[in-house]
Amino acid sequence: MARRVTSHDVASRAGVSRTTVSLVLNKSEAVVLSTETRERVFQAAAELGYSPNSAARMLVRGDTETIGLIISDVAILPHDGFVPMLLQGVSQVNKEYGYHVLLEGLSTGDGANPYESLVKSRRIDGLIVLNPKDRDPHIEALIERKFPIVLAGSVRHPEEYSVNFTTRESTWEAVDHLVRLGHRHIGSVQFSSGDFVATENRLLHLRAGLARHGLSVPEDFIEYGDFSAMSGHFATRRLLERHPEITAIMAGNDTVAVGVISGAAALGRAVPRDLSVIGFDDLPVAAWLTPALTTIRVDAVEQGIGAARLLIRRLRNEPIHSPQILLPTQFVERDSCAPPAP
């Protein structure tokens, strides 16, 4: 690599001082510069392919124009079709505002405090955390220190900044749909064992939704998977072997739903004829499964966009109307539900 070009090089090429270069390039209003000088500087910079050294700039300005994006558990990456969409949203907004994204994947059992060093080393101006664990103490600490952090998920801290979904109405609609079709024994395969606020909420709304019809979900009508299709498969087999009378299953997410379908098939039950299945997320692939998956749509890209916007507004000290954003969701009827077999 050739020697790097510095503001000094630009200055001498443009026949001005480094001060002027800096002034021009940072569009300072402090001084009035002739358009002609500006032009010369821009031109010289372009010709030299000059780009300010980011480290030097960070050092003197005290910020990094970088946000950290923490994926709470990288192990789910291969399974959860949700994360990439979120990532797309975040990445898009950040680019728009000239921020960079530093990606940090946490593994279970990453000792101590995984956020501390990122924050302390001042590599980032703020943080977005995907899928935080409910009440994660490290996150709560950052919130209380007023560090700019936004959650795609929730730790249930009153002062958290977060972007989540309202799932009650759509879950009720899904339940209504099943009940209307004639289902009375409805089970559930969650995507995790409940360290997440989302898991708890989904169960809550499922229960409430059924209660409206005078139905309930016995504790052992519920199984827990781990984000993966495989876990959905085996959870379903356990569930249906224990309770063959179940005729419909609400899955924790679409990936798990795929496993539910295959688990049912393994027991000789076809979807939707012998079992109705409803997913959650509406991943792009859901509509093209066979049968097309009935599910609850959640806009992950929008969640990413929202989180990034929220964070950037904080970083710029712009007014924030609602620190805890709730995005709508939507029941989507497709082909994976039918009346229970007689």
Place this chain on the structure above:
Amino acid sequence: MARRVTSHDVASRAGVSRTTVSLVLNKSEAVVLSTETRERVFQAAAELGYSPNSAARMLVRGDTETIGLIISDVAILPHDGFVPMLLQGVSQVNKEYGYHVLLEGLSTGDGANPYESLVKSRRIDGLIVLNPKDRDPHIEALIERKFPIVLAGSVRHPEEYSVNFTTRESTWEAVDHLVRLGHRHIGSVQFSSGDFVATENRLLHLRAGLARHGLSVPEDFIEYGDFSAMSGHFATRRLLERHPEITAIMAGNDTVAVGVISGAAALGRAVPRDLSVIGFDDLPVAAWLTPALTTIRVDAVEQGIGAARLLIRRLRNEPIHSPQILLPTQFVERDSCAPPAP
């Protein structure tokens, strides 16, 4: 946020000079320090929660301990189950070696040279590019400048550093499998229209594999999708409406394969009874689709690991045995193929 703690604070708390602090914390061998002094410094640093300012360190040392990860087209993120796995591999290795990952998503039509500014601003020490376009001139330029760049994919530059897969044997096995089952009219739905080396290779091997059996693939037995299941769906409908005699389809990847299955279903053809389908990638979900997908396994996590390792070795000037790594793939027989309907 409280005032940041500097090396100066650590020094005074430990009762030593800043030099000593730096020496201790950077494990310099240049000077011999008493273990007792070391201890005092470590202790003070720990008590203060000291973490060196990364910008200052970058500035003086000239490197960033950060690698850039470029996703050539963020729009595919929601569709391609492959990227997250790769990401996991990359992220894991980087953490192991103490590197950070700066994620940059490119959109089609990101003007000019999207790599330049990242490189010039010295935010990163090296680069990993996912899915580069064949012969991408910007990438070739970086390679020729000897900038440390590693591809998960290929631009077919003789001096590129890259990690890819050998797909010939496994593709041939897949073909053999279909032929053995009795298929003679085999079509293909690719995952992109051929800007990628991988697409071209897969077609190449498919052709060669069939040629071994005296069969060929007419040009219009091939359709092109765009990574998504939806594209696979419609491509398949076009293909099968044009050539109903086709009894087997090789899909460009598993996601497309899902669409192939649903496209066939839309025409009243069930898999595997009325159409055999073979995927590519063996995503974690493939084994749990219904029917379980016969496919070609590719270890994306391993590709990520390989790319990250290669890059880090380059950055540390360690010897590199093979700059162009080829990982094996493997034909996996499951339930989506059967003899053609009589």
Place this chain on the structure above:
DNA sequence: CTGTTAGCGCCTTCAC
């Protein structure tokens, strides 16, 4: 073993 001294490249007053 320690303190002093120089920068790394850039931004920002402040006089001129």
Place this chain on the structure above:
DNA sequence: GTGAAGGCGCTAACAG
């Protein structure tokens, strides 16, 4: 409009 000067926090010689 410009040049000089200080400093962001750290590292790495270099003499002590």
